[in-house]
Amino acid sequence: MNGYTGRGLHGQVVNELGARIVSGRLGHEESIDLGRLEVELDISRTMLREALKVLAAKGLIDARQKRGTYVLPRSRWHLLDADVLRWQFSARPTGELLGQLAEVRAIVEPAGARLAAQRRDEQDLAALTAALAAMAASTSDTAAAVDADLRFHRALLAASHNELLERMAAMIEVGLAARDALVHDGHGAPVEGPVPAHQAVFDAVHAGDPDAAEAAMRALLDQAERDTELLRRAEETG
Incomplete structure (x- = not known):
């Protein structure tokens, strides 16, 4: 993973997940399997949740009881956010x-x-x-x-x-x-x-x-x- 956001592993996780969402690899309304991501990215649940907080602040995801964490529609994204723009242009x-x-x-x-x-x-x-x-x-x-x-x-x-x-x-x-x-x-x-x-x-x-x-x-x-x-x-x- 190559990080745009922040430093170290936290920034790399934010970058990887943000790029997946913006590119469509994680689609609108798709639920995010936290357990699978922990294993795939080899990170702790705490680190994953901290990364998801950053993505939520950028309007990319939300979380609800019973529904879990899921991807928001593009209309909710903060499109002028520098990281969201970078992810759009990364492809x-x-x-x-x-x-x-x-x-x-x-x-x-x-x-x-x-x-x-x-x-x-x-x-x-x-x-x-x-x-x-x-x-x-x-x-x-x-x-x-x-x-x-x-x-x-x-x-x-x-x-x-x-x-x-x-x-x-x-x-x-x-x-x-x-x-x-x-x-x-x-x-x-x-x-x-x-x-x-x-x-x-x-x-x-x-x-x-x-x-x-x-x-x-x-x-x-x-x-x-x-x-x-x-x-x-x-x-x-x-």
């Missing part, structure tokens, strides 16, 4: 999920870029510059390229100096990491290199031009959508 993301991510980004990031151009300080510009440099140096390294892209978008929303937008970055990053990895790992080569589009956003933010920053971010997102569409076509013909 190969669907076109629908990638489309929803694109819609969220189109709403949030152009506004974030506009505010960043108005409010950025020298520390923000330094963070964006470092992310751009890392992006330029990572063209042949998928993991480094994904990390550099996440750093840039995180720094951009941080430069808005709006705490709620900064929190949105954590949600966007989960899907963006999965989308970036798919685009860069050979399933579909990017239409264009990422640096020019990101540089255009940086230049507008650095110049303090909110209209240009917003427009540059929209152009960047258009490029991202073209890359994703190329990926979809490669899957259909592959």
Whole structure:
């Protein structure tokens, strides 16, 4: 088991069970056999119950007398929870999920870029510059390229100096990491290199031009959508 949540065995158990639920391996309304899981995962009942408490807090499961512990419908899940998002993207993301991510980004990031151009300080510009440099140096390294892209978008929303937008970055990053990895790992080569589009956003933010920053971010997102569409076509013909 590879843990996303927490540390140690507890985090691994939460991750394993959460991934099973979100992937459908444990289906809606399905009862969870605690005894079987104890044996399968080689854990104590206490540890299992602690893991189930975490999943209940995320809206994935519930427990009732006589009925036991069971999986809740998707409508009850906390879909913006970072772990729930990771579990959704841990398998190969669907076109629908990638489309929803694109819609969220189109709403949030152009506004974030506009505010960043108005409010950025020298520390923000330094963070964006470092992310751009890392992006330029990572063209042949998928993991480094994904990390550099996440750093840039995180720094951009941080430069808005709006705490709620900064929190949105954590949600966007989960899907963006999965989308970036798919685009860069050979399933579909990017239409264009990422640096020019990101540089255009940086230049507008650095110049303090909110209209240009917003427009540059929209152009960047258009490029991202073209890359994703190329990926979809490669899957259909592959």
